Amino acid sequence: MATETVLSQQKQAVARSSGFNWTHGLTIISGVLMLVALYMALVWAPDAANLIAPAERAAQRIFYFHVPSAWIGFLAFIVAAVASLLYLLTRQQKWDIWALASVEIGVAFFAMVMLSGPIWAKPTWNVWWTWDPRLTISTISWLLYIGYLMLRGAVDNPDRQARFAAVYALIAAMSVPINWVAIRWWRTIHPAVVLPGNNTSAEGGFGMSADIQTTLLFCLFAFTVFYATLMVHRIKLENLKRRVELLRQQILYQ
Amino acid sequence: MGDLTFLAAGYAVFWIVSFVFIYTLVSRQRSLEKEVQVLEQFVQQESEVE
Numbered sequence: 623m624a625t626e627t628v629l630s631q632q633k634q635a636v637a638r639s640s641g642f643n644w645t646h647g648l649t650i651i652s653g654v655l656m657l658v659a660l661y662m663a664l665v666w667a668p669d670a671a672n673l674i675a676p677a678e679r680a681a682q683r684i685f686y687f688h689v690p691s692a693w694i695g696f697l698a699f700i701v702a703a704v705a706s707l708l709y710l711l712t713r714q715q716k717w718d719i720w721a722l723a724s725v726e727i728g729v730a731f732f733a734m735v736m737l738s739g740p741i742w743a744k745p746t747w748n749v750w751w752t753w754d755p756r757l758t759i760s761t762i763s764w765l766l767y768i769g770y771l772m773l774r775g776a777v778d779n780p781d782r783q784a785r786f787a788a789v790y791a792l793i794a795a796m797s798v799p800i801n802w803v804a805i806r807w808w809r810t811i812h813p814a815v816v817l818p819g820n821n822t823s824a825e826g827g828f829g830m831s832a833d834i835q836t837t838l839l840f841c842l843f844a845f846t847v848f849y850a851t852l853m854v855h856r857i858k859l860e861n862l863k864r865r866v867e868l869l870r871q872q873i874l875y876q
Numbered sequence: 877m878g879d880l881t882f883l884a885a886g887y888a889v890f891w892i893v894s895f896v897f898i899y900t901l902v903s904r905q906r907s908l909e910k911e912v913q914v915l916e917q918f919v920q921q922e923s924e925v926e
Contacts, residue, residue, distance in 0.1 A: 684886035869915035
């Protein structure tokens, strides 16, 4: 009886998430925004005036997708922490689904950051990698959230899995503010282009003109919409997955 | 390496990771939708038999 009630709730959740036409609209808008962001980053935005070497100047444009990817990584991990806290307080399954969806998307965006960073670093710093505080903390943060996904896979009991994952996500979220302050508090070569504080002289740093700022802000907006779109689809997928599990249970215990 | 090699590689990373992520989402969703359909039919048949 309890399974049937949950199954009915699950069916409603799937119907809610699949029935709305606005998800298709959001997906199309998101795709268009990403293409406009690409155009602005590669064509519309001017070159950074203080970078002399042609390869360094061209690679600087990686910044327009590198920074928003990092922003989405941070945002996704914070959303996961808030959803995890709400799960621990309310024990509602939807918050567990939100946390899982957000971490998965955050890990994907952080993968973009971790791969594009060295590609930008090579023409700017002349090395692919250095054990700089920002780079090291970013790597630790990324591995922590890969660990979150592995933890979920290692625990079979769904309630225990959700509870453990929620506590883990709250602890892992501490890496986000540490990562933010790493380039502002400690000696580092990673440029703090956004809200630089005292650190304005790092290698590869550049002042932002109005057009560069506009492009960056637009890319941040496009990536945020892209994140929201992916969240909608990933939550829908997780609802479907849980519905399959409940249907299997219903068949087994019929 | 040419001036644009790093730029092209950097942007390739974003699009490849994005497309792989979206592809896995879509393929998982399709297979789950099929599974739900089959399981629902099974449940319906079972309830009709009872």
